Amino acid sequence: CPSDMEAADRATQANYEQWVEELDSRGIPYGTIVIDDKWQKEYGTFEVDREKWPDMAGFVRRQHEKGKRVLLWIPAYQIQGIPEAYCTRDETGKPLFAAVGYEPYDRFVRESVIRLVQETDIDGFKEDWIGRTGDRPGLENYPLHGLEMVRRFQFVVHDALHQAKPDALLETQTPNPLLRESSDMLRLNDIWFATRNLSEMMRERARIARVA
Numbered sequence: 001c002p003s004d005m006e007a008a009d010r011a012t013q014a015n016y017e018q019w020v021e022e023l024d025s026r027g028i029p030y031g032t033i034v035i036d037d038k039w040q041k042e043y044g045t046f047e048v049d050r051e052k053w054p055d056m057a058g059f060v061r062r063q064h065e066k067g068k069r070v071l072l073w074i075p076a077y078q079i080q081g082i083p084e085a086y087c088t089r090d091e092t093g094k095p096l097f098a099a100v101g102y103e104p105y106d107r108f109v110r111e112s113v114i115r116l117v118q119e120t121d122i123d124g125f126k127e128d129w130i131g132r133t134g135d136r137p138g139l140e141n142y143p144l145h146g147l148e149m150v151r152r153f154q155f156v157v158h159d160a161l162h163q164a165k166p167d168a169l170l171e172t173q174t175p176n177p178l179l180r181e182s183s184d185m186l187r188l189n190d191i192w193f194a195t196r197n198l199s200e201m202m203r204e205r206a207r208i209a210r211v212a
Contacts, residue, residue: 008038012052013059020063033063034126036073042081044098046074046112048120057120070122071171075129076153082108089140097132100153101143109153110160117164124161124169126187127154151179158182175212 016035023030039056041049048056060070077098079087086105087095099105116122130150134142144152154172159182161168172183188205195201 011036011039013054013056016059030068032069032071032123034071034073036126037075037128039072040074043075043078045081046109046116047081048116056122060121060123064121069124069169071124071126071169072116072122073126073128074157076127076132076150078129088134088142091138091140093140096134096139098153099141099143100149100156102141106152106156109156113157113160114164117161117168121165122168123165124171124184125157126171127157127173130154130173147176147178150174151182154179155182158184175209 016033020033035053035056039049039053041047053059063070077100079095079098082098082105084095086098086102086108088097088099089095130153133146133149154170154174158170161170169184170182171185171187172179173187173189174183175186186209188202188209191198191201
């Protein structure tokens with residue numbers, strides 16, 4: 001890939017096919033592949049970008065044949081590609097984020113997740129970007145706030161995912177008992193490129209997650 005490409009531009013089927021082949025050729029053990037930011041056509045729609053991923057179902061099937069699992073990265077309550085009626089807006093009417101808790105939006109997410117699983121047979125999601133919620137009064141079409149907004153979005157995704165595929169997995173960033181009904185695995189988050197003592201750092205994060 002050209003060095004000036006954005007990271008999201010690298011999430012293509014051609015690249016993932018090459019990376020998986022490299023892992024296999026080197027005998028590196030792995031059980032799960034995460035297709036990261038950005039496989040989607042639009043961040044808010046759960047729709048596969050067919051230019052980047054002309055045959056995601058085929059890619060997933062080939063990994064399953066090798067005994068591997070495939071997760072898709074998803075950002076929470078994004079507005080890109082969704083109807084403006086599904087958005088929370090600021091005092092000027094500018095859309096900020098999806099109106100989680102607004103029944104038509106929740107139904108849209110549920111139907112989109114089920115359709116995606118049925119079309120691709122993916123094994124679950126890696127959830128991200130949960131912190132982008134409202135931080136001031138005066139917002140329009142803002143049914144749920146703060147943690148309850150995160151909780152509702154995560155519950156809808158989790159419920160739809162398991163309806164479509166009972167043994168699927170939702171990996172989240174929510175080490176909180178309040179969200180226990182909608183999280184199958186906790187994510188200990190990203191590793192900075194200059195990190196040293198990696199195993200020690202990840203054990204410490206795991207201890208913090210257990211305390212929370």
